[in-house]
Amino acid sequence: MGRFTISQFKKNLITLFKINYLYTTSFDLHLSNNKLLHGLKSGDRVIVESIYADIFPKVKSWVLNNKGKEEDAYDIFQEVLETILLKIDSVHTTFEGLVMQIAKYKWIDKIRKAKTVSSNNDFVSVKTDTENTIDDSLIEKERDYLKYKLLDNYFTQLSPICQALMLKVKKGMSVDKIVYDLEFKSANTMYRRKAACIERWSKLIKQDKNYSLLND
Amino acid sequence: MTEERQILFEKYIQGKLEANELVTFNDQLRSDASFKEEFELYKVMEGFVEEKVKNEGALGVLQKVHQVEIKKEAVNAKLTPLKSFIIFFIVLATVFAYLKLSKSSKQNAPLAMTYVDPNWPQERGKTNDILANAASLALNNKTTEAISILKKSSLSDFDKAYWISETFAKSNQFDSVIIYLPKQSLGILRDRINYLEILAQSRLEHTAIVQQLIKELPEDTDTFYMKIYKSNKK
Numbered sequence: 255m256g257r258f259t260i261s262q263f264k265k266n267l268i269t270l271f272k273i274n275y276l277y278t279t280s281f282d283l284h285l286s287n288n289k290l291l292h293g294l295k296s297g298d299r300v301i302v303e304s305i306y307a308d309i310f311p312k313v314k315s316w317v318l319n320n321k322g323k324e325e326d327a328y329d330i331f332q333e334v335l336e337t338i339l340l341k342i343d344s345v346h347t348t349f350e351g352l353v354m355q356i357a358k359y360k361w362i363d364k365i366r367k368a369k370t371v372s373s374n375n376d377f378v379s380v381k382t383d384t385e386n387t388i389d390d391s392l393i394e395k396e397r398d399y400l401k402y403k404l405l406d407n408y409f410t411q412l413s414p415i416c417q418a419l420m421l422k423v424k425k426g427m428s429v430d431k432i433v434y435d436l437e438f439k440s441a442n443t444m445y446r447r448k449a450a451c452i453e454r455w456s457k458l459i460k461q462d463k464n465y466s467l468l469n470d
Numbered sequence: 471m472t473e474e475r476q477i478l479f480e481k482y483i484q485g486k487l488e489a490n491e492l493v494t495f496n497d498q499l500r501s502d503a504s505f506k507e508e509f510e511l512y513k514v515m516e517g518f519v520e521e522k523v524k525n526e527g528a529l530g531v532l533q534k535v536h537q538v539e540i541k542k543e544a545v546n547a548k549l550t551p552l553k554s555f556i557i558f559f560i561v562l563a564t565v566f567a568y569l570k571l572s573k574s575s576k577q578n579a580p581l582a583m584t585y586v587d588p589n590w591p592q593e594r595g596k597t598n599d600i601l602a603n604a605a606s607l608a609l610n611n612k613t614t615e616a617i618s619i620l621k622k623s624s625l626s627d628f629d630k631a632y633w634i635s636e637t638f639a640k641s642n643q644f645d646s647v648i649i650y651l652p653k654q655s656l657g658i659l660r661d662r663i664n665y666l667e668i669l670a671q672s673r674l675e676h677t678a679i680v681q682q683l684i685k686e687l688p689e690d691t692d693t694f695y696m697k698i699y700k701s702n703k704k
Contacts (some may be wrong), residue, residue: 289678293531294528295528296527296528297527297528297530297531297532298531299531299534302531302532302535303535307536310539324543324547328543330534332532332536335532335562336529336532339525339527339529339532340521340529401514402518402521405514405515406522409518409519409522413566420519421519421523421526422520424516424519424520424523425523446473449472449473449476450473452512452515453471453472453476455475455515456471456508456512456515457471459511460511468511468514469507
């Protein structure tokens with residue numbers, strides 16, 4: 255009987271902690287936009303999942319109402335979160351408002367580029383409304399993000415060794431460690447390989463039709 | 471972008487160029503458009519790798535959550551309300567059928583029977599012949615020796631098969647009972663052989679076979695055995 259009581263007590267205590275954690279997390283999430291931003295930028299999985307749960311349905315609904323499909327909504331939402339993670343350092347509006355603003359801008363930009371529904375009247379009015387309300391600084395951030403994506407697109411086309419090599423060098427890892435980890439014959443081989451990787455990467459970037467974007 | 475240029479750009483960025491090298495570098499930057507373009511690109515690439523390293527963990531988490539959410543959506547999309555209802559209905563029907571079947575088989579199937587000894591030769595006063603020796607070994611759990619004696623004996627094939635089956639039944643080796651049991655049950659041993667077969671199938675949990683065998687029993691089956699079959703039904 256004694257053991258049962260202790261085990262029950264433990265169970266109740268754990269349940270209490272869980273409820274308290276969920277309550278405080280949810281409470282904080284709805285209050286602190288900066289906490290959401292910080293959670294996203296620091297890779298806090300719980301917060302990223304909460305952002306998906308709370309905000310994605312709204313983005314999805316907007317995209318579906320504006321000639322988009324479900325997969326478009328997922329792509330746009332992922333890009334929005336990447337843009338915020340990489341390019342935005344503070345939130346001056348609500349986090350949700352920020353996401354919606356960037357999502358709308360991205361979607362309109364995508365459609366404009368695809369030139370599929372540009373003659374649609376509804377779309378024109380949405381486009382005008384959105385473009386009138388979006389913050390100039392966000393447009394700048396979006397351009398920075400597109401530059402990042404252009405570089406990333408070709409970086410990921412390099413061999414895994416090239417990618418790992420450049421990241422390890424940038425992390426400041428010692429030459430000996432890199433040579434050992436990536437099984438190069440010598441430091442010289444490593445340097446030559448790195449130069450070859452950069453050369454290959456730069457060639458790929460220069461071939462892109464949007465290469466000039468990098469010089470803006 | 472040659473290796474030499476990369477080294478030059480790197481030295482410039484790290485402030486490692488000598489004064490005269492720096493002057494040459496700046497001159498080239500002003501006069502050579504392709505040199506300038508390559509330098510700008512090199513800086514952008516370096517900045518990208520730095521940003522990638524800085525955000526590696528967070529981008530990884532974002533990517534993982536994104537993939538999980540897409541998978542969830544794919545599962546949800548497959549489960550339309552109609553499909554969900556059909557799956558629910560099939561599961562329900564399966565559970566219902568299983569419960570019904572297990573209930574009816576419990577009602578009809580005889581319980582696992584217990585072995586009832588025959589009149590062993592000793593009990594009939596025969597103690598010296600081969601059969602009596604074999605039976606004696608069987609009753610003392612020396613099954614292998616008993617079977618060996620029976621196989622070597624001059625008994626008729628039918629008697630050999632019957633007593634081997636009986637010996638195996640005594641030692642609960644019901645697979646062997648079925649193998650050795652005489653196929654044609656004659657005369658006084660008919661009911662005993664039928665009993666051994668039903669007993670063995672019952673102990674091997676072949677419920678349907680047991681039910682069939684009981685159904686096919688001759689009408690004049692000894693009441694002793696009929697009572698056993700009845701008492702083993704629920």
